[in-house]
Amino acid sequence: MLSKVYSKNVNNRSVIRECFEYSKQRAAVVGSENVFDFSIGNPNVPPPAILSKTVEEITEKFSPVEVHGYPSAEGIPATRKAIAESLNRRFGMSYSEKNILMTNGAAAAISICFRAVTDFGEGDEIITFAPFFPEYTVFVRSSGAKLVVVPADIDTFQINFDEFEKLLNPKTKAVLINTPNNPSGAVYNEATIMRLAEILEAKQKEFGHSIYIISDEPYREIVFGGFSVPYVPKYYKNTLVCYSYSKSLSIPGERIGYVAFSDDVEDADIMLKVLAGAARDMSYVGVPTLFQMVIEKCVDETADLSVYQKNKDILYKGLVDMGYHCVEPGGTFYAFPRALEPDAAAFCEKARKYDLVLVPGDGFGCPGHVRIAFCTSTDKVQRSLERFEKLIKEYK
């Protein structure tokens, strides 16, 4: 007599989780140093030293009742102010604390936005672009809207605008983008963002209602040389920016992030309350106090993210030199090369012969590709190359 939807899904195992568990089993046999587990996007660099220091300072300076007490639903004003000012400095915005809602990570942030801009069960649509983070399907469905997926432009992983324009319709309430992108590593360039904005401005007028961009940006700080990540609200007013400190500070276990919107967004005067109302519906009772206090002090800090640049350089060059087809990642800690046969799962199975654990792209809405999460040691990335070499030889 349990919920039909959840009962039905209990045997739907996550492919990524299955890969991760295979790696553990295999490590028990051949040793973990010999298993190249590229399955999970869990940051491998420690948080910056200042983070632990800040935790200590806060617990010394403030009473435990303050440090562990209830936060307000919107988040601590001082933390939101610090975030607003940081974004103003970095991107020339005019945010104040009133433009920031603290959230339990980016997953909560985007789910809150989905609920805020759609009406449950009225057929509202949210468009996103393949390849995309598989949880989008879950979060959009549970908000009562429909996720519409634009097929990937597999040569660039920018936007396939022809397909996008075909799918826009009066039911479109939001467009969900994720740049730098999980799983492709692609960064939407300025031309892409400008064209996206231009199309949406026109469609807003045509449909007579606002279409929000929901910009999911947990990888904003992990950007490689030669690339830059345009700040979307500078190009399109109706943007809700969803951020997480999971990757920038290497604290995915703390579940902290935010939604930011400018005063130029449609319905700006009620946006904060609408977002907070959606969070409340999902039973969120504020974001842990201690880490809000930590973020206030560490708002411009990051972990040492340089390892991802090193790993990307080695892996991308290595793969391309061997003959793999791979769009150069502009950020994140993922590469998304083409599989060497049409069935990416079969390709991943062959890769396991060399203890390379990769994730098929099918779950990301992009068959024929595989995700390589290179948030691991540079030594391991380096040592994996000879395995990829052996793998490609099988196909030659």
Place this chain on the structure above:
Amino acid sequence: MLSKVYSKNVNNRSVIRECFEYSKQRAAVVGSENVFDFSIGNPNVPPPAILSKTVEEITEKFSPVEVHGYPSAEGIPATRKAIAESLNRRFGMSYSEKNILMTNGAAAAISICFRAVTDFGEGDEIITFAPFFPEYTVFVRSSGAKLVVVPADIDTFQINFDEFEKLLNPKTKAVLINTPNNPSGAVYNEATIMRLAEILEAKQKEFGHSIYIISDEPYREIVFGGFSVPYVPKYYKNTLVCYSYSKSLSIPGERIGYVAFSDDVEDADIMLKVLAGAARDMSYVGVPTLFQMVIEKCVDETADLSVYQKNKDILYKGLVDMGYHCVEPGGTFYAFPRALEPDAAAFCEKARKYDLVLVPGDGFGCPGHVRIAFCTSTDKVQRSLERFEKLIKEYK
């Protein structure tokens, strides 16, 4: 173009929040020592000293990548095992870690249970008993079910069984109880729990489907002399226990709790996955790792809760001696006396003349009563008595 439901509600201010803000404004005029703010249920005692010590030990002993890394969706196995074993010791259960889902506090726990035992939009009903925590209305509605409220038995704040039996029907999927109760402070005695179990056993047979008890127990550890809180799963198999460490450890800002179910619960074999599926739908990505590690070590600790007993003794005796009608609180840090006129809001308005800030019972589904949150200093509770004395004199 924002969600209709949230846009409509932006001006629905929380009465409790309004009281709290009034208190702050008033404190600026007469000094905070002269405002008797009994509005908010925020624990005033510090967490036990061992809590900060444990945070320190964990951050010293484990690498930051472990301490701040992604937890598994169900929670850390060692933490869940420690909780299971503690409940086994205390209540003679046979839980293992497989019977525990970690959640972001009790609000998340009950919301997850609502989704797990009902089907969205199919008219499923969840019954609860007045007086009740107002957020139940929000959480049940957003799960897509209907909250059905049994009127209060205002002489005892036990269960009004006649009314309850009338409301049970084939659409009833769960019964939500909260004992010790917010706002009444009442503790359901063993006879109440036994009769509730007996009725539900019969109705399960009659209707041919399971009816779960969802037992919301954040106040389980705050129990006064002469009272005891039966452990519901000992009396009724189909019980989902929802717990929070917010009150027992005085860490409401950390948002940590759990759902526990026994192997005897209907569909026990898939329950953990169903609960985790519901949590995932709500975009919960696990519970912060650091505090899961803390709970593993502090599972049998509590803050010094004795102040609540002291405050209750002074306040309850004081009020009753003056002539107020009040059911003796068996636990929590709330008393819920009758207002001295039928309109509780008008009574609260009069109380403000004496700088007593009370919350009308209407929002708790129990008009004609007021909630007094006595999670404040004993001195303040003591000094409030002469104000209550003056207030009752107005009505004599």
